[in-house]
Amino acid sequence: MKLSKANLDQKLDHTYDAIIVGGGAGGLSTAIYLARYRLSCLVIEKGLGRSFWMQHLTNYLGLSPDTPGRDLLKQGQEHALDLGVDFLNGFVEHAEDKDDIFSVRVKVGKKDSIYPTFKSKYIVAASGLIDNLPQLEDMQNVYDYAGYNLHVCMICDGYEMADKKCGLFVSREGAINTAFVLNWFTPYISVFTNGEFEVGDQMRTKLAEHGYPLYESPIAKFLGENNEMDGVELVDGTKVELETGLVAMGSHYYNDYLKDIDLERNGENIITDEMCRSSHPRIFALGDLKQGLNQVSIAVADGTLAATGIWRDIRRSSPPRLWSE
Numbered sequence: 056m057k058l059s060k061a062n063l064d065q066k067l068d069h070t071y072d073a074i075i076v077g078g079g080a081g082g083l084s085t086a087i088y089l090a091r092y093r094l095s096c097l098v099i100e101k102g103l104g105r106s107f108w109m110q111h112l113t114n115y116l117g118l119s120p121d122t123p124g125r126d127l128l129k130q131g132q133e134h135a136l137d138l139g140v141d142f143l144n145g146f147v148e149h150a151e152d153k154d155d156i157f158s159v160r161v162k163v164g165k166k167d168s169i170y171p172t173f174k175s176k177y178i179v180a181a182s183g184l185i186d187n188l189p190q191l192e193d194m195q196n197v198y199d200y201a202g203y204n205l206h207v208c209m210i211c212d213g214y215e216m217a218d219k220k221c222g223l224f225v226s227r228e229g230a231i232n233t234a235f236v237l238n239w240f241t242p243y244i245s246v247f248t249n250g251e252f253e254v255g256d257q258m259r260t261k262l263a264e265h266g267y268p269l270y271e272s273p274i275a276k277f278l279g280e281n282n283e284m285d286g287v288e289l290v291d292g293t294k295v296e297l298e299t300g301l302v303a304m305g306s307h308y309y310n311d312y313l314k315d316i317d318l319e320r321n322g323e324n325i326i327t328d329e330m331c332r333s334s335h336p337r338i339f340a341l342g343d344l345k346q347g348l349n350q351v352s353i354a355v356a357d358g359t360l361a362a363t364g365i366w367r368d369i370r371r372s373s374p375p376r377l378w379s380e
C-alpha cells in the first residue's frame with residue numbers, strides 16, 4: 056500500500072519484519088523477495104537517488120541498453136506494491152535499536168513536514184550514495200550533461216567513452232590516477248582540477264609522460280546542447296573541445312541515520328558477510344552502500360540475498376506449521 060501523510064497513522068503500531076531504507080535497485084529487489092517470503096516490509100524512499108539520475112542502464116541482462124533508471128524504479132515499485140509492500144516517500148533521519156526492535160524516524164514532506172516513527176525487527180540499509188559533481192555557479196549547466204555524456208561511473212560507461220576525447224574532472228590529486236585506468240578505454244584524456252588543488256611535480260611528470268594535458272584554471276561552464284557536452288570553457292577563456300567526460304570527485308554516502316549504531320565499516324562503506332548482513336545481526340546493507348562493485352546487477356542480487364537471510368532467521372525461530380492449525 057502506498058503510504059502518505061493522510062494514511063500512515065494506521066501503520067505506526069505495526070512492527071514490520073523489515074524497514075528498507077531506500078527504494079532504488081537494491082531496496083526494491085529486497086522488497087519483492089521479502090513480500091514473496093510472506094514477510095511484511097516498508098520501503099522508504101526520499102526520491103532523486105542514483106538510479107533516478109541514471110539515464111541509461113547500459114549493461115543489465117534482459118533490458119535494452121537505453122533503459123532509463125526511472126523505468127526500473129517505476130516497474131519495481133508497481134511490482135512491490137502489487138505484492139502488498141508498503142511504500143512511503145520520505146527521508147529516514149534516524150534509527151535506534153531498543154529491545155531488539157528498531158524505531159525509525161522519518162521526515163515526511165519537504166514542507167509542513169511530519170516526523171513519524173515506524174517499528175521493525177530488521178533494517179535493510181539500501182540508501183546508496185550520490186556522486187559529487189563539479190560545483191559551478193550555474194548548477195543547471197552541470198545537470199544539463201551529468202548522467203548523459205558527462206559520466207560518473209567508468210564501469211557503467213567506459214564503453215561509451217571508448218577512443219573519445221574525454222575530460223576527467225577531479226577535486227583532489229589522488230583521483231587523477233583514474234586517468235591511468237580510464238586509458239584502457241581511451242588515451243585521449245584531459246584532466247581538469249577546476250582550480251581546487253595544487254598538483255604535485257610527480258603527478259605532473261606522469262601526466263606529461265602519458266601526453267595527457269592538465270587544465271588547472273577553474274571551469275566557467277560546460278559547452279554543448281541537447282544534453283550532449285562537447286567541451287569546457289575555463290575562466291581564463293581557454294576552450295577545450297571534448298566528446299565525453301568522466302567525473303571522479305568522490306561521493307556523498309546516505310548513512311547519517313545509522314550514525315548512532317556501531318557498524319563495521321571501510322571508510323563510508325558498510326562491511327557485510329556474503330548474505331549482506333552487517334556486523335549488527337539485524338541490519339543488512341546492500342548495493343552502493345556496502346563494500347563492493349557499484350552496479351545495478353549487484354544491488355539487485357544483494358536484495359535477493361538480504362531478503363533470504365532475513366527470511367531464514369525469522370523462519371528458523373518460528374514454530375512449525377501443522378496441518379491442523
Ligand code: FAD
Nearest residue numbers: 077079081101104105113147182183309342343349350351
Ligand atoms: P540507489 O539506486 O541509489 O538507491 C538508493 C535509494 O535510497 C535512492 O533512491 C535514494 O533516494 C534513497 N535514499 C538515500 N537516503 C535515504 C534516506 N535517508 N531516506 C530515504 N531514502 C533514502 N549501474 C549499472 O549497473 N549500469 C549502468 O549503466 C549505470 N549507469 C549509471 C549512470 C549514472 C548517471 C549513475 C549516477 C549511476 C549509474 N549506475 C549504473 C550505478 C547504479 O545507479 C547504482 O549502482 C545502483 O543504483 C545502486 O543501487 P542501490 O539500490 O544501492 O542505490
Ligand code: FAD
Nearest residue numbers: 101102103108144145146162163164165185186198201202
Ligand atoms: P537530499 O540529500 O536528497 O535531501 C536534502 C534534505 O532534504 C534531507 O536532508 C531531508 O531533510 C530533505 N528531504 C529529502 N527528501 C525528502 C523527502 N522525500 N521528504 C522529506 N524531506 C526530504 N539535481 C537536480 O536538481 N537536477 C538534475 O538534473 C540533477 N542531475 C544529476 C545527475 C547526476 C549524474 C547526479 C549524480 C546528480 C544529479 N542531481 C541533479 C542531484 C543533485 O546533485 C542532488 O544530489 C539531488 O537532487 C538530491 O538533492 P536534495 O537537495 O534533495 O538532497
Ligand code: FAD
Nearest residue numbers: 084085087088091092116117355356357358359360362363
Ligand atoms: P542456466 O541459466 O541454467 O545456464 C546454464 C547454461 O549452460 C544452460 O543454458 C545449459 O544448456 C548450458 N550448458 C550446460 N552444460 C553445458 C556444456 N557442457 N556445454 C555447453 N552448454 C552447457 N530463478 C529466479 O530467479 N526466478 C524465478 O522465478 C525462477 N524460476 C524458475 C523456473 C524454472 C522452471 C526453472 C527450471 C528455474 C527457475 N529459476 C528461477 C532458476 C534460474 O533458472 C536459475 O537460477 C538461473 O537460470 C541460473 O543461471 P545460470 O547461468 O547459472 O544457469
